[in-house]
Amino acid sequence: MRSVLILGAGPAGSAAAIAALAESVPVKILEKSRQRRHKVCGEFISPEACGILAELGVWEQFLRLEPTRIRDCVLHFGRLTKKWTLPECGYGLSRYELDGLLLERAVALGATVGHEAVTNNSLGNHFPTDAPGAADKTAIVLATGRKVAAPPGKRxxxxxxxxxxxxxxxxxxxxxxxxxxxxxxxxxxxxxxxxxxxxxxxxxxxxxxxxxxxxxxxxxxxxxxxxxxxxxxxxxPLVYSRTVRTWVDPNTYPAGDALGFVDPFTGSGILNALLTGWLSGSAAARGLSSQGCVARCGALLGKPYWTSALFRGLLDAGCAEHLAALIPGSWLFRLTRVGRLATYRLCA
Ligand SMILES: Cc1cc2nc3c(=O)[nH]c(=O)nc-3n(C[C@H](O)[C@H](O)[C@H](O)COP(=O)(O)OP(=O)(O)OC[C@H]3O[C@@H](n4cnc5c(N)ncnc54)[C@H](O)[C@@H]3O)c2cc1C
The missing domain is CATH 3.30.9.100 (D-Amino Acid Oxidase; Chain A, domain 2)
Structure with missing residues (x-):
């Protein structure tokens, strides 16, 4: 029987676990941290993430945690201020609470959790048997977050x-x-x-x-x-990706920041992690092509990556302020959102 091994229990890993469990396959999660912890994050949850939280079955519990409803967005460039109202309200919830909520949901649905920092060498220990072909039946969702290595200099x-x-x-x-x-x-x-x-x-x-x-x-x-x-x-050090990863091992399904790290000013990293986590977990459980799954994630995330790379270039060149003065704030927000989500069915 096919099973899914998930590396990392951030939003992407837990969403992947919930999606794989919906396909009735056994799921094991390996997370390097033993305890729930605060993470460095703006903790802004984009409005489009609400529908995904509902699909993951945590929307009611999410609201019970009393997240702040965020209605307005304000950018300050020196003395220049740009303010607009979000098309739908976003939410503020600490990662301590959000990550805990998602992992608890995965465990309640039947996922088992081990605590260990997985390396390529230790990965083999987690396949169910030593029988030939066993590894092929265990798909791996790589949800270990962003890579941290960066050359000194512009870190x-x-x-x-x-x-x-x-x-x-x-x-x-x-x-x-x-x-x-x-x-x-x-x-x-x-x-x-x-x-x-x-x-x-x-x-x-x-x-x-x-x-x-x-x-x-x-x-x-x-x-x-x-x-x-x-x-x-x-x-x-943080390293932004200009595009989503395009090549993967046939048995590995990357999700969230492991696919690529978008500049956090977009406030869309958690949304991307939930969405690609769901897609990867579901594809891994069904035995669909990992390359196809990565291509699908890339098509959804292309716009925010492109926009944030451009904005970062302008920021580094000291021109972002002038551009922001010309463009309506609501456009800036729309340009950093994932594509075609409104018409998109997670379970398709
Ligand atoms: C400064 C900053 C501000 C941000 N602000 C926002 C914001 O306001 N809104 C927003 O939407 N996004 C924001 N983001 C982006 C957001 O935090 C990420 O996109 C999101 O956390 C990605 O989720 P993930 O599950 O892919 O990775 P992570 O949340 O990084 O989770 C990865 C998990 O894998 C575990 N792990 C790592 N290596 C291993 C290993 N070898 N073995 C086992 N486990 C492992 C880690 O312990 C971790 O729990 C911000 C990011 C930064 C850096």
């Missing part, structure tokens, strides 16, 4: 902390010094502050993030009534 790092204070229902992005910092609320009125900055910019203030975030006047003003709840978490 980018991510950081995040939760703050207490007055809550708001907008996601705000502050652009300065080749960096950006997002501020938005998650559950229980907690404010998440998360950013990405080049190593060179962080270096100039000795990597002291409390100092760094005060470099933008607008951001300093926004943070004034807030107080930090836990120490800054950092991650990196």
């Amino acid at each position: 980018l790092f991510g950081f995040k902390a939760h703050f207490e204070g007055p809550a708001a229902d907008a996601v705000e992005l502050f652009f300065f010094d080749g960096s950006y910092v997002g501020v938005s609320c998650v559950e229980r009125g907690i404010t998440n502050v998360c950013g990405i900055a080049p190593e060179s910019a962080l270096h100039t203030c000795g990597f002291r993030l409390d100092e760094f975030v005060l470099r933008s006047e607008a951001l300093a003003e926004r943070l004034r009534p807030l107080s930090r709840k836990f120490k800054w978490l950092t991650v990196g």
Whole structure:
């Protein structure tokens, strides 16, 4: 009997597990972390993700966690501010809660979970028997997140902390010094502050993030009534992908950031992870071509990748502010969304 082995229990891995279990195949998840933890993430959940959360069977529980409804989007470039209302509301929920919710759902449906950092060498230990051909019957969903290796020089790092204070229902992005910092609320009125900055910019203030975030006047003003709840978490180096991965081993189904890492300013990484996790888990369970699955994911994600690569180029060249002044905010948002989702059936 075919089975599915999932590497990584982020949104992509858990969505893949739920999709594979819907095909009635045994599912095992291997996750390197033993405990639930906070992750460096803006924690903005794009409106289109709501339908996928419903398909995954977690929508009611998601709402019970009291995520913040996010209605407006505000971009700050120095003194220039650009504000628009989202076509449908997005949500703010911490990754601590979201990842926990999805994994619990997979386990409730029958997935088993082992805790181990899988390497190519240790992978063979997880096939059900040593019989010839056994490995062919176990499809692997690769959902281990983004690769972290990057050459020194123009390296980018991510950081995040939760703050207490007055809550708001907008996601705000502050652009300065080749960096950006997002501020938005998650559950229980907690404010998440998360950013990405080049190593060179962080270096100039000795990597002291409390100092760094005060470099933008607008951001300093926004943070004034807030107080930090836990120490800054950092991650990196971060390497963006210009396109989605195109080649895969016939028995491996990559999903989420393992397919490619889109610039987080798009606020679509979780959406992409849920969507491609579902597609990969379902294809792996059915024994469909992994190459075909990757091509399908690539067709869906092409637009946000293309737009974010262009925007990053403009940001690096110091032109993003001028372009943003000309383009309506709602266009910017639409250009970073996955393609054809409205007419798309996950179970097709
Ligand atoms: C600074 C920053 C801000 C962001 N902000 C947003 C945002 O506001 N909205 C949004 O939608 N997206 C955002 N993203 C993107 C989003 O976080 C990712 O796209 C999303 O987490 C991808 O999910 P995933 O399941 O593919 O990977 P991950 O969430 O990275 O999960 C991978 C899992 O695999 C496990 N793992 C790794 N290696 C192994 C191994 N060898 N063996 C076993 N387990 C392993 C890890 O422990 C982890 O639990 C942001 C990203 C960054 C860096």
